[in-house]
Amino acid sequence: MVFALLKYGLSKHYPAKHQFPRPRELKKSYDVVIIGGGGHGLATAFYLARDWGITNVAVLDKGYLAGGNTARNTAIIRSNYLTPEGVRFYDESVRLYQDLSNDFDLNILYSERGHLTLAHTDSAIRTMRWRAEVNKHFGINSELVLVDDVKRLCPQLDCSDTVRYPVLGALYHAPGSIARHDAVAWGYGAGAAMRGVEIHQRTEVIGIEREGVNGTGGKVTGVVTNRGTIKCGKVIQAVAGATTRVADMIGLKLPIRTIPLQACVSQPLKPFLDKIIVSGSLHVYISQSSRGELVMGGSTDPYALYGTRSTLDFKEGLMMHMLELFPYLAEVKLLRQWAGMTDMTPDFAPIMGETHVQNYYIDAGWGTWGFKATPVCGKRNAEMLATGQVPDLIKPFTYRRFPEFRQLGEKGAASVGH
């Protein structure tokens, strides 16, 4: 390390590593085509190559690598959900995250902070207690704490009762973390490319070819792109906000609405806030990144939109409540703001697994909560593609739960909680 620093500090040529091979022509055919080069698509490719030795794989993205919601999220990772199906799934993801830097040989800046979901009403306390009990049942470190403990855990927070919605308690989840989202995507992408997976940017899927469509879904045979048509064995789509547009290509109608979610960061400050603070009642959350910026967000926009504009309404609503929790931030300036298009489901749980089209799989409905699920989605999607069997962890998330009235009811944990 020291010698390398000395050597390259004095030399004109820094040995920058090319992690992604240069763009090339599309091949005529692949075993697996992954639509969407966000975290989910890249992770799926990584585990297909590493764990199953399936490397004749193409990841296609219409834009640049991981430029969708993977680039736009606020990077909160946790597993203290409400439904047993959710808790089991996110728990595996958190465990995978803890080893990712080693798996990649790339620091994803995984930082365990402790996550507090504040309760300002009796009914919120009740929901937190319910979540804590479900969590503990599955071995998750999660507990209900009352206001004195909240003060001890996060003295930076205004816990006085002179505000409109005083803090009564919180759900405390010690393993709650943040990570560098871009590094997660690069790690998965580079690891997949290194093992032979092809990653094609600026390659938009505009149609799906099928055979045997006689009143049924038929079987997928190829993918039409703006760079030509390719044959393939299996396809999985992982396109977040564009889910409906791609699913339309196989005539699959889903309970998904595309709604923007906005976020912003402040100017960098010295580290002062260790914990991740979320308030579902006030619709705000905040954490301090390793760069010192305060990363802030709230709930989704009030109406559906295929766009990523930012609004003043969002910032006014957010700050009004944020200043109730941290009054001294009033002087701090905002640095950047942005939005992503989230694929929201009515029960705040994802849509995964098989579709009515043979060999065509889906990974969608990740709304405002899918960054934390990136590793487990990749791992289990890869297992599904490799074995043709839907893993037990994924089964409850089938889109068939809607016609069969088996919705999952994750709202209490996922709406603003991230």
Place this chain on the structure above:
Amino acid sequence: MKILTCPLNGPRNISEFVWGGEVKIHPPLDCTDEEWAAYAALENNTAGVVREWWYHVPTAYWIIAERDTVKDVILRTYPARELFKDRVDYDAPAAPAAGDTPRETP
């Protein structure tokens, strides 16, 4: 600030309204469970011009708006009664299918 013109109250800040989602065709009352679930849960989620419900909260008034979900512009607003002429009678024996005429959404 975005302005939505309410047919009853004139131009108002969009924050005075609650979005009610796309206007859907009510299935006949004797439809299958699958059809009912589709009506209740599935979304066209159109990228382009949509026709949808909006509710003016201060005056408790439902309206219809035509909106472009890509350009983020509101094209037209009108009272719901222009689209929905008669009520669905849930107590009556199964009514015949309404064809393409939209019926009032509960």
